[in-house]
Amino acid sequence: MRRALAVAALLLAGCGSPAATGPTKITVFAAASLTEAFTTLGERFEAANPRIEVVFSFAGSSALARQINQGAPADVFASAAPANMEQVTGTGAVTAAPVTFARNTLQIAVPKGNPAGITGIGDFGRAGLKIALCAEQVPCGAAAAEVFEAAGVTAAPDTVEQDVKAVLAKVSLGEVDAALVYRTDVRSGKDVEGLDFAEAAQAVNDYPIAPLAKASDAATAQAFVDHVLSPEGREVLTAAGFAAP
Amino acid sequence: MRSRLPVVLVLPAVVGLAFLLVPLVGLLVEAPWGTLPAQLLSAEVGQALRLSLVCASLATLVCLVLGVPLAWLLARGDLPGRGVLRALVTVPLVLPPVVGGVALLLVLGRRGLAGQYLDQWFGISLPFTTTGVVLAEAFVAMPFLVISVEGALRAADPRYEEAAATLGASRWLTFRRVTLPGVMPGVVAGTVLCWARALGEFGATITFAGNFPGETTTMPLAVYLALETDPDAAIVLSIVLLLVSVGVLAGLRDRWIRA
Structure with missing residues (x-):
């Protein structure tokens, strides 16, 4: 008691x-x-x-x-x-x-050392590459869609993820050759490198x-x-x- | 005359039933019933539903082929450290599914321990494929099957097997003709649990297999993404998944479990 x-x-x-x-x-x-x-x-x-x-x-x-x-x-x-x-x-x-x-603006994220030799946004339409993007339902995916439209590129993603951190994880693990994430995510990511591209200015968040x-x-x-x-x-x-x- | 049911059992049972069912009622009450038929007939929902059913069934098949022998080994095999092994089999149950997905990536991914050789030698890449979905679902669902089959095996009377052995049957023949028929209810129950778990799988699937319509977008993934923009659509998708799974399970129950 x-x-x-x-x-x-x-x-x-x-x-x-x-x-x-x-x-x-x-x-x-x-x-x-x-x-x-x-x-x-x-x-x-x-x-x-x-x-x-x-x-x-x-x-x-x-x-x-x-x-x-x-x-x-x-x-x-x-x-x-x-x-x-x-x-x-x-x-x-x-x-x-x-x-x-x-x-925030988008940046191309590639695994450390850029093994697939990505040079720009045009590579996202290249066959044979593993590409991760955000789903269009979430802000980073909507921004990516705007960027691709501005660049005239038809992206061929292998996966559209539910949030930007999930995309970044796929890049960190080297499971994809390239992804579009925010510049700030590239900076916080492990084993990830960022590439700038001109069309990023078309979709400022x-x-x-x-x-x-x-x-x-x-x-x-x-x-x-x-x-x-x-x-x-x-x-x-x-x-x-x-x-x- | 039948004695009255004890309140001390009935009361918590009713509370338990309500606890399980009330969230489903919430889903049904909030559902935009008007758009349900249109959603049901949309190509994307059909695609996701088909993929879900196919992947869950294939995953269950994988679990049966590997899980029943594993359960037999755990129940009958004379292994050192069987208790530890038994505990290890249940690891996918306690592991958050997302962690399970990461673990699968670390082993079977393009740079994974085994995956790098699959990629280099055979050109096989499992992440972002339908095969990847099946693997992720099987990984998460197999313990359900193993545990119920093993439980049934341990409860079964070993004397029937011994009798078969004295009559000259080999262990394989005994397993097929005596052991397996005896534990069939346990196998069926485990299969149902396994299939249901695989059908609802989300975390390991989206982590290991990603999300791409027609390839890896199963119903739970479609529900999650719909929730981002259109909660009504997410509710409708959930109800579709719910109705289909309850329908399949009820059908199976009538046909198999009563037998």
Whole structure:
């Protein structure tokens, strides 16, 4: 009996309001491509505000938008595409107007050493090569489709993956000869090299960020957004390969 | 007179049934029934459904050919370290399927331990092919078959086999004419589980075999991608998969399991 009481007391303590003693926690939903940059930004934000704890949920932007609209407890949403941000603003889940904080472009990713000798976007139509792309339903796939149209290339993919990190994994493992991913993914990838191509400028991806109406602490949510938009935030994003808006 | 069913069993049983069925009810309630016929007749859904059924059935066949002898070896073979072996067979059950897919890539991929030789010597590349889908599904589904067949074998009375042996039957003949018929219900149950698991396989398939319509896009992959843009379509696809699998399983049950 005494043990049961002790357990109950512990549980109660665990459930109690953290405002009195513990740190304030904010939850940031961010696109998978922001994983590295936002992890760094979160650490710096916590260092500057010792009473705040930042928790991230990284996933595909459309999955995150869906979760927010279904009532997931998020304070800030950073999307890899304006379309996914609009899914959230459309339901009134956002307090301030979304601000574009970064831009990303596509790059050709090849396994280390470029074993297939890829030189440009035209190679994506070449027979006999293993090619991975994002599915057109996700932002990087939509961007790839625009790029191919601009270049007049009919791509012959062997696989269309569900997100950009899955594409990158196929390149890292050497299972494909070439893929189209974001420049930032190439930079974070292991055993991956990036090749620039002119048509990338045809499909520039804007990343919007906004605090959410459901935020438990609106001031802290806004403070994190300001931190991302600050010169220091800009520096971290640039280091990860993002262009300034 | 039959005694009353004990509440202590019936109550949790009903809760358990509700727990399993309520999510399905949610799916049915949310379904856009109006677009269901159109979706059913669309070429892409037909293609994905056909591919799913073919791959799951082929994977089940692979599991039967390899899994039944494996179950026999685990149940009857006098092996050192049989307990460890038995535990290892269940590894694909606890492994997250995506990890299973990565493991398959590391072994059978173009640069994999075995895959590089397949590629260099025979020009065979398994990732991104329908064969790859079958392999990924078989990898994930085989433990279901092995475990149920092995359980049936261990529960079977070995005296029938001994009697057959004293009458001069070889072990192979005994296996075919005595052992296998005796554990048939276990084999059928394992086959059904194995097929159902293979049909719903997602993680290992998309990781190892990728996703390309007509080649490797099975229904679960189509559902996942539809969810990105059109949740209604994803629900419809899920219901199609659900109806087909329940239909097949119910049909099998009537024909085989009662026997």
